[in-house]
Amino acid sequence: MQKTVHIIGAGISGLSAAVRLANAGYRVQIHEATQQTGGRCRSYFDAATNLTIDNGNHLLLSANHHALAYARSIGTEAGLVGPKVAQFPFVDFTTGQRWLLDLGDSRLPLWVLDDERRVPDTGLLDYLALAPLVWASTSRKVGDVVSCKGTLYDRLVQPLLLAALNVDPPEGSAGLAGAIVRETLLAGGQACRPLIARDGLSAVLVEPAIKLLQGKGADIQLGHELREFVISADRVTGLTFGADDHIDMAQGDAVVMAVPPRAAATLLPGLKTPTKFRAIVNAHFRFDPPPGAPPILGVVGGLVEWLFAFPQRLSVTISNGDRLVDMPREELANAIWQDVCKAAGVTGDLPPWQIVRERRATFEATPEQNALRPGAVTSCKNLFLAGDWTDTGLPATIEGSVRSGDRAADLVLAMR
Numbered sequence: 099m100q101k102t103v104h105i106i107g108a109g110i111s112g113l114s115a116a117v118r119l120a121n122a123g124y125r126v127q128i129h130e131a132t133q134q135t136g137g138r139c140r141s142y143f144d145a146a147t148n149l150t151i152d153n154g155n156h157l158l159l160s161a162n163h164h165a166l167a168y169a170r171s172i173g174t175e176a177g178l179v180g181p182k183v184a185q186f187p188f189v190d191f192t193t194g195q196r197w198l199l200d201l202g203d204s205r206l207p208l209w210v211l212d213d214e215r216r217v218p219d220t221g222l223l224d225y226l227a228l229a230p231l232v233w234a235s236t237s238r239k240v241g242d243v244v245s246c247k248g249t250l251y252d253r254l255v256q257p258l259l260l261a262a263l264n265v266d267p268p269e270g271s272a273g274l275a276g277a278i279v280r281e282t283l284l285a286g287g288q289a290c291r292p293l294i295a296r297d298g299l300s301a302v303l304v305e306p307a308i309k310l311l312q313g314k315g316a317d318i319q320l321g322h323e324l325r326e327f328v329i330s331a332d333r334v335t336g337l338t339f340g341a342d343d344h345i346d347m348a349q350g351d352a353v354v355m356a357v358p359p360r361a362a363a364t365l366l367p368g369l370k371t372p373t374k375f376r377a378i379v380n381a382h383f384r385f386d387p388p389p390g391a392p393p394i395l396g397v398v399g400g401l402v403e404w405l406f407a408f409p410q411r412l413s414v415t416i417s418n419g420d421r422l423v424d425m426p427r428e429e430l431a432n433a434i435w436q437d438v439c440k441a442a443g444v445t446g447d448l449p450p451w452q453i454v455r456e457r458r459a460t461f462e463a464t465p466e467q468n469a470l471r472p473g474a475v476t477s478c479k480n481l482f483l484a485g486d487w488t489d490t491g492l493p494a495t496i497e498g499s500v501r502s503g504d505r506a507a508d509l510v511l512a513m514r
């Protein structure tokens with residue numbers, strides 16, 4: 099008889115597990131609490147800008163092999179687009195300098211040997227001084243392992259680690275930072291090509307997965323929040339969604355719980371999870387990017403950290419954004435627009451805008467919070483965890499989400 103797997107949560111972790119299991123012949127049932135799929139990685143129509151926007155600008159890198167394999171499995175790898183080589187234009191507001199960080203397309207970080215391709219005003223020794231980060235322990239802070247000052251830090255290490263860890267880098271987990279450095283900078287330009295979901299996160303990473311799953315007979319229920327597990331001995335035997343809404347599970351059926359940490363800890367009392375989170379702020383402006391605007395521009399010394407150019411829209415990302423979550427929206431939009439004008443070389447009054455503040459965008463990637471991340475296995479033999487906050491070895495990223503979903507799916511398959 100065909101076995102059923104219940105996926106709780108339709109974010110990227112849950113969807114990646116679902117796709118893998120549906121492809122392996124499982125009957126998949128997805129239960130999503132909200133009315134939309136995609137979780138923290140989704141698009142929606144925004145009336146203020148009259149555009150479909152993403153909740154946040156999401157950047158993938160060519161090193162994100164699990165994420166790319168997931169996109170391939172749902173037929174949308176071509177929707178992740180970026181330049182052919184790993185080049186990142188930067189502007190420094192403090193000095194007015196602009197440069198192109200050219201990581202090339204090698205499998206080795208040969209660019210650090212070339213004065214023309216390195217960050218301006220840095221030397222080889224600056225890069226070698228980052229070596230202790232590469233294999234640093236997760237229990238140490240970045241600031242305890244490498245120096246967090248100087249030109250290379252300000253112009254490359256800080257922007258990269260702030261974006262990856264979503265905390266001020268010195269307080270971040272050196273082990274997580276090391277994983278990022280190993281998988282990206284150290285792996286050469288081939289691993290660092292920036293990739294963006296050209297037609298929106300939902301169109302590229304979410305809706306095609308739903309379509310594929312439905313084509314395989316999966317049942318996807320929105321507004322279906324799991325309230326309780328029924329557990330007998332060491333197995334989940336039932337799922338309770340409401341007073342009259344209960345599902346009994348058959349022998350051999352399994353559950354992948356792919357919900358955020360707070361929900362997971364409520365559903366599974368005693369589960370250790372991260373408890374602290376950080377915000378990410380995104381601002382979207384309806385404004386045609388100037389001709390030749392790069393798809394992504396790094397900004398040093400500004401309020402804005404990364405500027406993205408989309409058709410009809412300029413968008414910015416500000417990580418570790420807790421200091422901005424209570425700022426009046428219009429004031430924040432104006433302040434960000436000033437930076438956008440400076441960075442993009444445009445002028446004009448504030449165009450139609452939208453600010454999206456995701457208060458719990460990611461768990462806090464500090465050693466303390468990282469130590470609270472559980473693995474995929476639980477005390478129930480047929481219940482597995484997925485989520486960017488589980489112990490993936492990476493900070494909270496799409497790549498980590500897909501890895502966790504793949505791992506949970508593999509554990510379900512191993513039950514057979």
Ligand SMILES: Cc1cc2nc3c(=O)[nH]c(=O)nc-3n(C[C@H](O)[C@H](O)[C@H](O)COP(=O)(O)OP(=O)(O)OC[C@H]3O[C@@H](n4cnc5c(N)ncnc54)[C@H](O)[C@@H]3O)c2cc1C
Binds near residue numbers: 132156
């Ligand atoms: C603004 C922003 C910018 C980001 N930028 C990047 C980036 O540039 N690059 C990158 O790689 N990553 C980025 N991330 C991180 C990335 O979005 C996440 O790592 C990823 O989306 C997490 O997916 P998930 O499936 O683990 O969790 P979630 O997306 O949180 O999914 C969990 C799902 O479970 C559902 N749920 C909760 N409780 C229940 C319940 N009881 N029953 C049923 N369903 C339930 C939720 O509604 C949700 O849909 C960003 C995140 C944000 C917010």
